[in-house]
Amino acid sequence: MIFHSLDYLLFFIFVVAVYWTLNRKLQVIFLIGMSYFFYGYIHPWFLYLILTSTVVDYFCGLSMERHPDHKQTALLVSVVTNLGLLGFFKYFGFFVDNVSELLLMFGLPGFTNNLDIYLPVGISFYTFQTMSYTIDIYRDQLKPRKNFLDFALFVSFFPQLVAGPIERAKNFLPQIECERTLTVKDVQSGLFLLIWGFFKKMVIADNVAFIANKLLFLEETSFLLVWVGAFAFGVQIFADFSAYSDIARGSARLLGFNLSINFNHPYIAASPAEYWKRWHISLSSWIHDYVFLPLALSRKLRTATAGLIVSLFITFFLNGLWHGAGWNFILWGIYHFFLILLYGWARSHTPESIRDNSWLRPWQVLLMLFWNHISFLIFWEWELAYTLRNLTLSPFANSEIQIQTAKFLFGQTLLYSLPLWGHTLFAYIQERFFAKECWQVTLFQTVASMIMFFGILVLRGDSVDFIYFQF
């Protein structure tokens, strides 16, 4: 079931209405049932996968407590099962195609991949979420849960099941295990998140997607058209993905849960390190805690600079690969690895008085936006040849009609993106001048919600799937 549909609206109203009449135990059972319905609505056989992940990780968690001598075996079972599911359903075709091409390159007979594997949506998200449970138990940071139902809801909670935020067991399980309440403030903030999310998806992302697709699919293109296309895609991907997170957080809040913040105004980041603290925070912190840190602190890699660089490379390689089975995603990850290295080197060679000068920040933000636009072009394009073409177009070879088209579509994209920049400005003003809860903020949110509601009715674009569903 997709969020921006009448089906979801009716489903969610039904869930909220029944949910608050039940006691805690029944709420958990009801939410599991509704989550399985939500996921099975897309395709019923997806349920076998999520059930496998749930059952395996539940028993692995218990086994680690009961048999501390075999902790490592239980962790291995959990990781192999989850990565096995992910590997088979997401990467098998990619792997087979690349091996076949490699064989052909050496003059050996290749083979055709006859298995047409359908990617189960959300698998990259919930497998990572359940793995964090078993890894945390292994690290003695979490006690395994005996109540299977509480754990099953942690894995399948429908608002964040398909595209995150990837919740950590230590934050989310305690919320499942305690009595939940719903205050007026929760309703206010939950509804605001929902309407802001729907507005970002249906008005900004879906309209700008049309512009990005038109421009980036052009066979005969020019420098200006490609870069306006990259700008449109940057607006689309942020509006689209952060919309999903906001709808997830808003839905969860109306059920008495607090999900983690996934985006913190990423396009005002002044450096790659800051960008990764603001963009898809639940994934980057997961990768930091469960991939980068253990690698960089492993016995073989921990002391040498080369070890740190290798750890960083593997981290960004896997970050790219997580996004999809395609070389464009891997290249995108490697590009960000080089950016981090470049900034790390530049920072250590810049005098202290200059590098943190607040007057330089706007320029640093602009430079980071420029690097990001290159990354959008790498991310977008599946064919490496087209990426290279796009990045090497001459800035001076634009025909008059191309200049006019680029100007017009840039203006349109900028107009659609204004609410995003406005939101960042609002957050800045609110943080500086107002208390978190005051009547001015409530008034602003109410007026903005009404405007956005009418905006959705009048300006909604043709419905496009959430980009992160394909991951």
Add this chain to the structure above:
Amino acid sequence: MNSDEILAKITTIMRETFNAPALVISPEMTAKDVKGWDSMKNIWLIVAIEDSFNIKLTTSEVIKVESISDYVALIQDKISN
């Protein structure tokens, strides 16, 4: 070694690691409060702390650290054991 001595030593290590001779730290400070304290620099910091105090820190221990005072407590615990 008491907590003030550990804090003083950490200050020296951080100034060198972050290439910031004027850096002043306090126990309640976190990575957010120190410019340039990112994931990479954090690894440098951990390795420098290990070398300087002659201790070994594990991933499970490091992941729990949120503030300077957590580092001080962890180091104190490691030295006393």
